[in-house]
Amino acid sequence: MTMELQVLVSKKGTKVVTATDLHQALEMPNHHYSVNVKKWLNDFYDFEDGIRKPVRMQDFAPRKVGDNPILDDYYLSIEFAKKITLYSRSKFKLRFAKWFDRLEMEEGSLRNLSQEQALHLAELTKAMSRVSCQEAAEREHLRTYKSRNEGQANNWWGYRAEVLGYTAEELRDKLRRHGKSAQGKNQRQLLASVDKYELVRAGVIDLFVSIGKTAEYARQMGDLAKSFAKGFALEITDDRDGMDLFSSTANANAFRELQAFMLDAA
Template structure:
């Protein structure tokens, strides 16, 4: 028995509650109560521990008959429901949903607009003001997810980025350069300036609530673009702002303030069709 995947007009991949219930081999007698529990339970989503949200994680499936309520479920929600079930075949379908989800996490489904957006982001991330703003917003998001605490912030961020201040200091020493008194950004400038662009992009997408893997993959892509474009790093803060190179000012402004615009909307989770 196959688990059917539906694709909404906006490209969101979903499964139906009725089909998932069927393939898991759960008694039809308990369908209504099981689905109600699925939608009211608490799960560990990529953006935090919470209950499923209507029009984000699930939506009502239109039906000609009203005998049983059916719903569209996001792939992420369907995977967690499957793992929490007592079905004898849950491993098979959980793995299948996990692999499908991985394709999204590994950015295999980026649209042309999104690829162009990463390219434009790469350019503005050469501005130190944008880099600093993304780091600050990532820090804010981390605090919000951890009940206002940022006690483990630097360790967490180091794990996400793949390097720490100590590792940068060692890299500086190996290159015969002094690290004393230098910030991470200053050390990166001397060790690998394109990593500054990657770091900023990762900070941005972590701030937007994306998963670590998704943010890392987009950061890696931005670093490739940065090398190809030979992006220069420019500290446009303070009195140097008037000397910043001509770039996409609208995008730079959004990166600094994370306001809603057509750029951010490209990366928001599509609303599920009702």
């Protein structure tokens, strides 16, 4: 199974990937790394602003590798990484080129979020204040994960922790540092004790990933939803005896709001 590429954010707010990660993801021979990267940085590409070589501090920037000062690594812009991928001979080039393309489009959608789309996300945020919705979104995320991994869920919790940005153990440590007991609490209870609005964020992330959005885009939507939840001063309601976000009748309005948001964002 091919690796997932980690998207980083530069000091300027630009989304980037590292040359070492890209080289590994494309499964190029490790001993060709230095030669390949040198070629990447000195070749000509059809950028949006014309055919040219990549520009230092615009398309790429040096990256210091603390534990390996000899290794030359670089931050690559998403556009540049997509060009490299398309020029490569990797058997995974189509997969990653499409992934970069989708990431570029989603970034554009996020920057151009309309008032109507923001309203749809606000309604989804309110729906995610209900525990039934949070759990349903998590189940859908798990179903999507299993469908991508031959029906297996062996590394589900580790994967989801990476997507959300924290592990259950990190949440327990945070509680202990604040003098609170973490004993006997599951991840949802830990989140509620640390920051109840993280439950809303996690639910939105689960839902967006489950419908095919990238983890990076889902996190951005989740962060925005968390801001909405704080602004609304939402209370988290345990309604598990009642509604379910994905049932055919219960809470249908919230699901329609999500569908409308996605149609507008497409």
